[in-house]
Amino acid sequence: MVITFMDLPIIDLDLFLSQPQDSPAVQDECKKAADALITFGALILRDSRVSESDNSIFLDLLEAYFAQPPSDIKKDERPELSYQVGVTLENTEKPKCAADEPCLRIIERLELSERPLDISAHSPDPKCRFFWKMGEKPTYETQFPGLNAPNVVPQAEHIKARWTPIMESWGESMKQAVESLADMACIGLGLPSNLFRDAGRYGPHLLAPTASDLVKYGQKDTILAGFHTDLNFLTIHGRSRYPGLNIWARNTGKRLPVKIPPGNHLLVQAGRQLEHLSGGLIKAGYHEVVVNDQTLQVVERRNVENPGRPLIRISSTFFWHLSSDYDLIPIPSLVERAEALDVAQIQLRGYVTDKPVYPPMKVGQQVQNELKHIALMA
Ligand SMILES: [Fe+2]
Secondary structure, three states: OOOOHHHOOEEEHHHHHHOOOOOHHHHHHHHHHHHHHHHHOEEEEEOOOOOHHHHHHHHHHHHHHHOOOHHHHHHHEOHHHOOOOEEEOOOOOOOHHHHOHHHHHHHHHOOHHHOOOOOOOOOOOOOEEEEEEOOOOOOOOOOOHHHHOOOOOOOOHHHHHHHHHHHHHHHHHHHHHHHHHHHHHHHHOOOOOOHHHHHOOOOOOEEOOEEEEOOOOOOOOOEEEEEEOOOOOEEEEOOOOOOOEEEEEOOOOEEEEOOOOOOOEEEEEEOHHHHHHOOOOOOOOOEEEEOOHHHHHHHHHHHHHOOOOOOEEEEOEEEEOOOOOOEEOOOHHHHHHHHHHHHHHHHHHOOOOOOOOOOOEEHHHHHHHHHHHOOOOO
């Protein structure tokens, strides 16, 4: 069977928000959302509240920010806070997979034509990123204050004044969309509709635009972000101006080049916290960002249509987290389904998969473990 991006289901958030939760149409759409996360670890979301022009304003601001001299950008770095606010410069973050045995085995099991670009000789990623926290301050004493630090506003005069309103407005759109999708996933999984939303109420959510300099790193087959999964609960992306994001649908083993349809569409992918809480029923989705032929075509087109604009690929990414003090314990009804699915997969594929374990721990502990792995925390 040939799988194309068209197979990534489009979930209608407008329908969910406009009809009663117990209506058959809403129930079906929620089931479709949960099934998409189980099969693909990802889905496309349609949300009329999110406008293409807001995305555009956001991308323009971030292009201007990352076009500054590196010495100016460096002022916004906070290594003492594990880079969880402010900027992370290029060549800091290592893709976890490059040194991770279970992850390398996942690549080996993929058909040759479905594998990511070779990350064995690649480290760290040549990408910059800005973390803008979008979380609600916990009303209780948190065990993980370092992960709840205040935001950094860039110092440059031409950026400073418009920074906060644009980041807040775009971040809020993405947050609303992903939280509504979390409600849909709960309903589709047979859980109370607000279980995920409440578990993430005080999460250190991050609006996290990533920037890749396509002048410096614009050669075909350059890895901008190596094959990896995200450590948070759900990641949501707006449309980037440049193609290059590939995702892997875990239960099909296929690489899908992401093409988000124009107008009010977003991409949602499952992260490690959702994998842990669902006992592996929903697997964190692997992805990479590379320079491919399609990326180069857009570079050529923008050079003609937008001369003088910085050639920087911004990915409009938002990481939605569970609260740091939340107990990350797999939900029994989902663990049961995960085990049944594992048996079916083994029968289907004829090999035994690595059986991951999901020990109970605080979410903040899980985040710290993951950050050590990708070299952002000593
Ligand atoms: Fe990622």
